[in-house]
Amino acid sequence: MRFFLLFSKNILFLCILANIKNVIRQNFIKLYENSLKEHWELPALSDYAGGTTLTYGDLAQKIARLHVLFDKIGIEKGDKIALSGKNHSAWCTVFLATITYGAVIVPVLSYFHPENIEHIIEHSESKLVFMDESVWSQITKGKITVPVFEIPSFKLFQCDDESLWKMVNRWDELCEEKYPDGFRKEQVIYPEIDNSEVICLNYTSGTPGFCRGVMLTANNFAGNVTFADKVNLLFEGERNLAFLPLAHAYGCTFDFLYPLSEGVHITLLDTIPSFRNLVQALQKVKSHIIITVPLTFENIYHRKILPLINKPLMKLLLRTPLINRLVLCKMRFYLMNLFGGNFREVIIGGAALNREVEAFFYQLKFPFTVGYGMTECAPLISYESHRNFVPTSCGKVLEGIMEARIDSADPERIPGEIQVRGENVMKGYFKNPQATAAAFTKDGWLKTGDLGVMDKEKRLYIKGIIKSMLLGPNGQNIYPEEIEARLNSLPYVAESLVVERNGKLVALVYPDHEALNADNIPQEKLPQIMERNRMALNRQLARYEKISKIEIYNAEFEKTPSKNIRRYLYQ
16 A cells, blocks of 8 residues: 655655555565474585585574573563674574574674674674674674674673573573473464564674664565565575575575575585685585676686687687587586586676676576665565576566666666665664665655666666675675775875776775875885885775775866765776
8 A cells, every 4th residue: 555645744754665565465484484394304504514404493493492592691572683604504593593583683794804893793782692713713802792602503702691601501401491392393483573673784884984784674585585486486495505695685585585485405605615616516516596796607707718719719610600509509508517507597696797798698598697686675676587688687676576766867768876665675774864864765765876777667777886886706795985984094195996997906096295295205105105005904904805906196086066086987
């Protein structure tokens, strides 16, 4: 039911912001209660590195065990629980245990700088933290004051409460007291949690001043999961390799939450995979669907395809009628096997796919498609099966789930900002009403920050970006302004601009000539100074944010009337 203006503009805005239709009838939490029961004996989660496999029944028992812990600690509905670590069955267990208890999960990318992780835990008001040892070892002692548990062992890293230490030592005993006959299928009963409830704070950044915790509701996830079910991406008993970071909305929803709702067997790859390791894992697991980012495709094209097709003989064969079809067919067969040979579709998201690469794979009739989304939509906005994929597009707006419009006088021809509303749209940013207000139009549409056009069939075509976000090597969000803010505080930097060049981050710097002159520093010393700045800056950044080099600009960057740098001029 749509809401109309009856009383005031404020009421109208609140109604629009509340997702308007509420068409998702499937309760999100009950979806997992049912899936755990229905698929009790089936394999659910396997750790690629360690070889551990949990059935759906095993997973339900581990969730119940954590619920006992939460209850004894005094975790209440709506409390925040932070989670930071590599892809692992224990990570998945904590995530599901949290949301099925009625608490709010705060997944934090383990690749974030330790200071950013500390800030997120504080900003989110987390009452409890789970993290793996590699993350914990980098945390400044004393920065986190709440109890911290290690994953996957669940041993207690830190706690000031002596009674909690004693309780943890009795954890097995407490579980036996609650379930004296062992935990059974019929005991999987989770509380009634309305789809309108916030169940996840997904931080797009942890840097103070840029910190934005996206408030995702059960309905936001349900919109994504039920859509994936509607288009039959996966089926009960099939396999999936989860190699994108699960703390990112894209990997979390489509490599974890959706497959588990269907009874799929998920294998978790716990490291940022090299090209070779990823290929080996795909060939071993033989996924039925592959969720990835453009870099995977682009690496395969540049490492495997280009060296082959640039050979003189191959160029000749590709120009020869009939023979070229045979050659392309063999290439397709080779690439299908490279990806494991068992998949129906590769779904690419997170950023635009290189046009040359896209054209080649399309010519090859390779089963791939490009989708579009953002964390604020948990994440999906548009998708279309590879059978109907149109090159340069990113699919159709999700029918019955999402709506989109183009802020342009001619939405089919003249690019404008893509604006969306619907079931997948976030509730807002946690403790940041200003950012929330800025993210929406006055009539309640979420501003994506992307430029595009939309055809009559509601198919989107990305034409550029308004926002400056870049994509890291494994799908991580990189916000140049945050890096620039740190760089601008270093010696003799007047202003800076971070751009992506050939897959690497480069900082363009306009020096502070006034300060240089005041300190009698000659221009020829600038390269050395900036290299020291680069090294100092990189010590403050996560691995995927590090700057490869600094280029010195001798003129101020061109700016808009509002004094923002015209970034597009320097890409």
